[in-house]
Amino acid sequence: MSAPRPSTKESIRAAAERLFPVHGYVGTSVRDIASEAGVDPALVIRHFGSKEELFLETMQLDAELHPLLDGPLDELGEHFIEYMLDTGDRVRGVYLALIRASESDGVVPRLREMHDTAFVLPLQSRLDGPDAELRARLAAAVVGGLLYALWVVQDEHLLATDQAEIVTRYGALVQAVIAPAPTATP
Template identity: 45%
Template sequence: MPAQNLPPRDAIRRAAGDLFVRDGYGATTVRAIAAAAGCDPALVIRHFGSKEGLFLATVSVSGDLTGILTGPLESIGRELVRYVLNGAGSPVAGVYRALLSASDRPEIKERLRASMHDVFVGPLAERIGGARPELRARLAAAQFAGLINACWLVGDPVLAQADHDAVISLYGDAIQRLLTCEDPPPSAG
């Protein structure tokens, strides 16, 4: 059903976002997007150049993390874990799955890398200090992404059934250690 009273470009964006999240990148066609937007497929291509261009213009991972990453540094680890555990059925989980399903495409893989840096690594590295802030922020991002994969992509039943407070404490403190620990001494080699 096309969105009423939206300019065609906005209707295409909305329809594409919904379909990419619901069906994934591979299963979403330009024809399906056009049908949902109430327009001709040629209009989709005219506005966005390609399905990949439309995907990049509509799907973003930056949303809800800003509040956590700008919050108190000493609680970021646990807040990130709480975000993952509470977000398994959220729209952002669908966006993440859509991005991951399309990550074999070079432009989308690059978008994922850039988003990880712009949304997560860059802001954290500026705050945590030390001799290796970017490395520590990237390692924290890798831990965060690992939990997202286990919970949102794989749907690990043990994690889903585990006591959330225990997971928040154990995994959150593991992430937190990377953000607030002392840097290891430089290697002698």
């Protein structure tokens, strides 16, 4: 007995998840997705509304990041950096696809929303103090900087550096920005 065939919508979603990370938002057409899924291009629009909506629905990392943000706060920096460096091609591909798509006007506001939903707000909810939002945003910027250097720029020196050293040093940076600022004593 053969396995059940995925629905048309799931076939389209799977095709988009394969193509967007490889070819980017601009380099992947609705026709490409439909061809990969074995469906008529009109079905892509019927099920997802637009290429932009399909992109934003499939290029998300929320599920992968939430368990990381639930661990002990005093170990979050190293734990998060280690996870990002050990992650498979999917997370790297999604990150690169999102970076490339940031040139598309309609995608930018949704990217900002996804950034907040996937990382900033869950981390902010765990932090105390009046500057919790700032610290969560700084942590996102620190992590994003490392991923940019490794995956976009492909900094050869960083790529050749022992991963444990990067985890220790960069984890300390993340930890430093999420820690509350020391209170001034009069």
